[in-house]
Every structure is written in C-alpha cells, then in structure tokens.
Amino acid sequence: MDNLAHIMTTSDLSIGYKNGKSLNTLMEGLNLKIQKGKLIALLGANGVGKSTLIRTLANLQKALNGKVFLKGKEIKEYEAKEFARQVSLVLTDPVQSGNLNVTKLVEMGRFPFTNWTGRLMPNDHEKVEKAIQLCAIAYIKDANITEISDGQLQKAMIARALAQDGDLMLLDEPTVHLDANNRYTVLELLRNLVNETQKSILISTHQVEIALKMADEIWLANCGENIKCGTPNELIQNGDIERAFPYLKKLEL
Numbered sequence: 001m002d003n004l005a006h007i008m009t010t011s012d013l014s015i016g017y018k019n020g021k022s023l024n025t026l027m028e029g030l031n032l033k034i035q036k037g038k039l040i041a042l043l044g045a046n047g048v049g050k051s052t053l054i055r056t057l058a059n060l061q062k063a064l065n066g067k068v069f070l071k072g073k074e075i076k077e078y079e080a081k082e083f084a085r086q087v088s089l090v091l092t093d094p095v096q097s098g099n100l101n102v103t104k105l106v107e108m109g110r111f112p113f114t115n116w117t118g119r120l121m122p123n124d125h126e127k128v129e130k131a132i133q134l135c136a137i138a139y140i141k142d143a144n145i146t147e148i149s150d151g152q153l154q155k156a157m158i159a160r161a162l163a164q165d166g167d168l169m170l171l172d173e174p175t176v177h178l179d180a181n182n183r184y185t186v187l188e189l190l191r192n193l194v195n196e197t198q199k200s201i202l203i204s205t206h207q208v209e210i211a212l213k214m215a216d217e218i219w220l221a222n223c224g225e226n227i228k229c230g231t232p233n234e235l236i237q238n239g240d241i242e243r244a245f246p247y248l249k250k251l252e253l
C-alpha cells in the first residue's frame, strides 16, 4: 500500500446491514483509494448506500467484510480521539445538544485537541474564528442553534468540521438544506480548502453538475455494481455519467 499518496484505502470492503441472520449487502469488494490533496464526490441514486459507505469509512459502522485503513493503520485500531484528530465528519444526523450557540458548536470541533479540562487555547480559538469566517456565519455566531435555519445550521456543522482541521474530511450530503447559491459556495469553499491545504475531502452529494465541475475524482455508485472511480472527464467520456443521470442530457447540460 502506498501510504505516501493515499490517506485512506479499503481492502475488499463490503458494506451494509446485518440484522440477526439476515444480511443486506449494499456494496462489496470495494478497493477504494483516497489520495492526499484531492476532492472526491460520491454520487449515486437514493438508497444505493452512500451514507452507509461514509459511516463505514468514518468508523461509525462495522464493515460486513474487509478492511479500512487510515494512513496505513486499520481504522478499528485507532483510539476515538486519535481518529477524530485526523478525520473530520459532517453527517446528516440532527445535532443532539440543544442549548448551544453557533460558536460553541464550532468549538466542539476542537475537542479532540484539548486536554482533560476541555479548555480551548489561543490556537484553537483562531481555528474556530477562521472556520466561522470561511463559512460566512459570523453574523449568527451568538445565535442559539435551535433558532437558526436548517441551512444555517448546516453551514455551522461544516464550520465545526473545518475547525477540527483533520487531514481527511468526510461529508455526507453537506449541501442538502442549502439554497442554490449556498450549495455552490460550500462546494467552492471545499475546493479552495483542498487547493490551499492539500487536505483530502470525500463528499456525498446529489449536486451532480457542481460535483462534475469541482471534484478531482468521482465515485459513481450504481445499484448492484461496483463503484466506478475516475476523473469527471473520464466518466463523462465513457458514458457512465449519462447512464446514471439521464436527466442531464434532457437538460442539455
């Protein structure tokens, strides 16, 4: 395995759900590679298993089979805090803690780096401020998270992941509640982040057109098939994108 070029790899990975004796395998035999300094967009229809894959890579859900490696070490060997220092996550799950303002939520991204007191140091506050600026949410930084819109909360969750500053960011549909301009802005922000910091980002999204413009690589998940990986151009040229998203042709995009 080439640890220098790849931040995360999978080996013969199968994902899905086990309930007693019944097994629902969504994808199998996955040998995926996340290169350093790349923005990867995971595309595919509803229910194909995108969230399940992200949750499995994030060590939140057990693989049915196979292995996931972060920087050459199997993810199940990591302590939770050590893993969180390197992998920032944005999931679609609602935030559990109710009585928080936006700044406090973003500060939670720094918790893997604090000592037992949980106190933030000047360097942590700097990262929190920078994340708030980058996500353009300074105007709501004192607002309670129960009193902001879904889209504003989503940007705050992205800011929390930015503050966490992991080398790898995994984001599950981070633009789902955002209006059209903000969807573009968030993906542009992630694109710039990759360009400027050489972080790696895997994002699942239904924003096919924007993903094709912004991503270095596309992972195309189709029901009953292996994930197809390639540059946007490769997958457009060989017809995979048109087969998966026939509406694009109808819109003549």
Ligand SMILES: Nc1ncnc2c1ncn2[C@@H]1O[C@H](COP(=O)(O)OP(=O)(O)OP(=O)(O)O)[C@@H](O)[C@H]1O
Pocket (backbone or CB within 6 Å): 017, 024, 026, 044, 045, 046, 047, 048, 049, 050, 051, 052, 053
């Ligand atoms: N906790 C669970 N237990 C059992 N099956 C589940 C569970 N969560 C999801 N599934 C099933 O796994 C399949 C894939 O779900 P997943 O959420 O990963 O799809 P997705 O590609 O992210 O879909 P979407 O684009 O709609 O978000 C679905 O058929 C779903 O019913």
